[in-house]
Amino acid sequence: MEKKPVSASEGVPIQTYFVRYRNVLLARADFEPLYIDYYLHLAEAGFRMGQRLDSLFKTALAAFALHCASRPRNETIGWTLNFQDPLVNLFLGGDNDEQTVVGRLFAENVKEAEENSFYAEVARGNGPVMRSIAPFEGECPLRAVEAFYRQSEQRPARLFALGPEEFAMVTAHPDCDQEWFDQLDEEEVHGLGGSQTLAPLENRRYRWRCGCSRARILGILGGAARGDVEGLFGEESELKVNCPRCGRVYPVRRDELGG
Numbered sequence: 001m002e003k004k005p006v007s008a009s010e011g012v013p014i015q016t017y018f019v020r021y022r023n024v025l026l027a028r029a030d031f032e033p034l035y036i037d038y039y040l041h042l043a044e045a046g047f048r049m050g051q052r053l054d055s056l057f058k059t060a061l062a063a064f065a066l067h068c069a070s071r072p073r074n075e076t077i078g079w080t081l082n083f084q085d086p087l088v089n090l091f092l093g094g095d096n097d098e099q100t101v102v103g104r105l106f107a108e109n110v111k112e113a114e115e116n117s118f119y120a121e122v123a124r125g126n127g128p129v130m131r132s133i134a135p136f137e138g139e140c141p142l143r144a145v146e147a148f149y150r151q152s153e154q155r156p157a158r159l160f161a162l163g164p165e166e167f168a169m170v171t172a173h174p175d176c177d178q179e180w181f182d183q184l185d186e187e188e189v190h191g192l193g194g195s196q197t198l199a200p201l202e203n204r205r206y207r208w209r210c211g212c213s214r215a216r217i218l219g220i221l222g223g224a225a226r227g228d229v230e231g232l233f234g235e236e237s238e239l240k241v242n243c244p245r246c247g248r249v250y251p252v253r254r255d256e257l258g259g
Contacts (some may be wrong), residue, residue: 011099011207012036020197023176027066028168031058034101035165036067036209040161045248052086057105058246059167060090060141065101065206066169067145071122078121081136081144084113084179090141093245100209101155104247118148145169156181160189210246215242217250222257229255229257 012034017026035058042049049057060081068077073096079102081090087110092103117136138148144157148172149157157171168189172181192198221232222240233239233254241250 012065012207013203013205014065015203016069017198018201019170019192020199021177022180022196023173024181025171025173025201026168026192026198027070027071027171028068028162028166028189029062029069030163030166031062031065032165034061034206034208037236038140040042041208041246045246047247053088053105053107056083056086056088056132056139056141057103060092060144061101061103062165062167063141063169064092064094064103066159066167067098068101068206069202069204070094070169070171072124073097074125076123077092080119081141082110082113082117082119083139084116085139086257087112091245093208098209099204100211101206102244102246104206108162116144118144120148120152140184142167146224158184160184160186161184161189161232196225206211210243212243212246212250213251217243218256221252224254229254232237232257 008032008188012031014027014140015030018024019026038058038061057150064077064079068075071077075096077094077096079092081091087107089106089110090103091106095103097112116137118136121129121135122133123129132152134148135145135149138144142161145159149155155172157169160168160170162168170181170184170189172178188195234249237254239252242248243250243254
């Protein structure tokens with residue numbers, strides 16, 4: 001019987017507010033529950049990640065979840081951040097209907113380029129997929145997301161690390177108090193509940209979930225093989241297939257595809 005992924009929590013609650021008279025949206029959360037699920041996934045899949053890449057991924061995951069919580073419920077979203085130093089691709093995917101997020105980091109076969117690139121995809125319901133690309137500088141995911149907002153979302157956003165696992169995102173709306181927005185810092189954002197008038201909007205709960213399964217992987221491989229199981233397996237009796245979204249490894253035997 002296939003072992004099912006485990007989860008330590010019901011996800012992370014992300015509260016959004018409208019800041020009255022400043023005309024901005026605030027999203028903030030403590031991501032400890034989501035990070036626990038992420039580490040359980042790493043342990044279950046047998047992944048090991050150095051401290052630098054681990055910090056990079058966790059910060060990007062928090063920023064992505066805040067972005068998802070600030071978007072309409074019928075959106076599915078995908079980001080790929082291509083960093084040149086360290087040379088990695090960082091994938092993140094989210095489903096706002098299900099309030100789930102997932103991701104993985106690719107450190108092999110990453111293309112070298114002259115600059116970092118931020119690739120984004122979004123679809124609403126059954127509508128077409130909209131794509132955008134934006135360059136960014138440095139290795140901080142928070143600054144990368146701010147660059148994405150400036151260039152692709154056509155409105156500014158600012159992201160803040162309020163603690164080791166607590167993050168916030170402030171996005172400008174029409175008639176935003178730009179001077180106030182530009183001078184925000186971590187201390188000001190941390191105390192917004194006392195210094196500004198906050199109107200609660202939503203409280204969503206995002207959890208780590210990919211949705212991959214052995215059945216899905218077999219279906220993908222079967223379509224890729226198109227009856228040529230010999231060409232797919234060569235002399236091997238078993239392949240180890242990684243889920244492209246979360247990296248989970250699925251051993252697949254030749255006889256499972258009729259070979």
